[in-house]
Amino acid sequence: MIKSPHPYGQYAEQCAGLQAPLACLNLDLLEQNAQEVLRRAGGKPVRIATKSIRSLEVLRYVSRLSPRFQGLMCYSPWEAAALAQAGFDDVLLGYPTMDAAALSELAKYSVRAHHVTLMADGLEQLQLAETIGRQEGACFAICLDVDMSSSLYGIHFGVRRSPLRTVEETLRLAEYIRRSPSLRLRGVMGYEAQMAGVADRVPGATMMNTIVRHLKRRSGKDIQERRSRIVQALSAEGHELAFVNGGGTGSLGFTAADASVTEVTAGSAFFNPALFDHYAGLRLYPAASFALPVVRIPKQGIYTCFGGGYVASGKAGKDKYPRPIWPECGILLPNEGAGEVQTPVQYPEAGSGVSLQTGDWIWFRHAKAGELCERFRELHVVKGGVRIGTWSTYRGEGWCFG
Template sequence: MPQPFDRLLTATTTLDTPFALVDAPALWANADDLVRRAGGVKVRVASKSVRVRSILEQTLARDGFAGIMSYSLAESNWLVDQGIDDILLAYPTTSRQALKDLVADERRRAAITVMVDSVESLDHIDSLIGPNHPEIRVCIDVDCSLKLGPIHLGVRRSPVHTPRQARKLAAAIEQRPGFDLVGVMFYDAQIAGLPDSSKAVRLVKKRSVAELLARRGKVVAAVAEHAALEIVNAGGHRQPRGHRRRPRHHRAHRRLRAVLAGAVRRLRRFRVTPRRILRALRGPQAATRHRDPVRRRIHRVGTDQQEPPTAADLARGSHRSRHRGRRRGAEPAQGQGRPPAVDRRPRRDAVRQGR
């Protein structure tokens, strides 16, 4: 057993289970590495992955970390009461009591940013606490999934996907009393939540990174036309293997204010096969490369083969050999065999005569 585990086992020999164990040197080494890889962008800690308040507080006290992404609005209210003053709620909320507790406390309203993804989210909040509530800070959740024709790769977090949709929602929030748009949230689950387990996954990540780098900057610019953004948060974004460009070197990433740190989650399997993914990523030419109808071997079907099979044919399976080739172990009927192949490519002499 490696030495670090021996040390941890020795330290907990006299303790009764159950108990929680944290390897502090490894924890802070990982934290420092996250800050280094963020390249100057602040790291927001996901509280649903780190469930110990003292660790949250000690992490936020380190350089390079700023704010918490919470799991629920009730948890957000509690964290503010514990002294944390920068909290981004990860998901839209439907909790009536938590919303009432939020608007009842000025300190909570100043520290908590609620996630929304549509005008319906605003309508729902108004229906729970009334339209005349104090101003609530909100952030737009943007869908970061990769769309390749009919294929959808990633999680369906939000109906907002394009810069046009983001601009439309931002304009609606700007005109809506009781709400203050302060942020934009991106979470690219198909990049951060999948291990590099196959060539298809690596291609998905590489294509998704390139698409998201171009789209994210446009979305932020579109939303910034209607709001002074304080939060531009990217999810657990990480570059796939072989992608050497660092985030801070891209103009879209210069708009980022924070990235997310927490546990890496695996997505459910895609409902498409790896072969279908590869075809979509390589373009339409790869999907039709070997579909030249001129080079297919087309079999002539006689008039006798177009007649319905008899009972004797069904018994010995010869009707299958007429259309699909002889079955293994089945003899063809007398006079029946595999039809000759017909080459439909024009002969050279026929072409010359036509000229």
């Protein structure tokens, strides 16, 4: 939960003279979030999830904050190539790919002093990588993605990701990799999305919170047992793993406590989008936000902003809307939400003390971390109460990875 006072009133002064819409990153709050990540990770290394950040300069900044921030997890093969080209030497592709052209590009980095590791959970992915590796004279490092979802009370608790669930299935793919001169097994990932990505402290949802926490406890035991069995079986068959990866912002403490895991992943924690306000035990601060200008006032207490339709991905719902946070007490209109071109924000007629004019700004937080930087070319960076400059986002670099 947010513990710090809102800094948005200061942002208006720090960003005076700039043109909105704009996005802002507070490095003091980001650093506090980074310390919370390290605390919850115990003594284990933390791999940074790039999809939640999408800015080269922010990735470099976070990487320098502690020697325990080791490596990146990216979401696109073309992104992996771009990050390797930018100088990052340990890049894990977090999702499988069937993009032959991208694999040909990545083959360049498999023969250099880079660790670009592909993700796989099926034979077809391995066969394509093997074919490209043979053509390019490369040997691809592979990480096997093992499903960590649970079946509880007839409910699929988790997400539909990898088809790899059992020891036997995992060993079969590992053996295929061992027999191929173009592939080598480097790691295993078991991402427990139902632990990392499901809030369990949502205001006004006491019964659902209780149910989710119960499901998490039941699922947690299953996750640890299955992940441990798979890692032990691979070791018994002579497979040497450089890493066993797991976790996300919402499950850092749980995953770090698993003896079979050698590193955890975090991304959203550094920006702390609005969805992560409702996780038990997390002490994070709102480091990233964006401002929209008021362009008209259709009625007293309603201020219509330009833009704002930055709705987060995932299951559709009001929790995926951006949240107006400064001035306080603003709400989105239920019949309009956040619009592609305009977003009306309503304030109570009495009690809020808010009186805005056209040209004034309303500050928002995005529901999820990753898509924020897809909307802006740059982040206005604040540290020590002073705006110190701008950092490019992927969009500002001209990058679009889908």
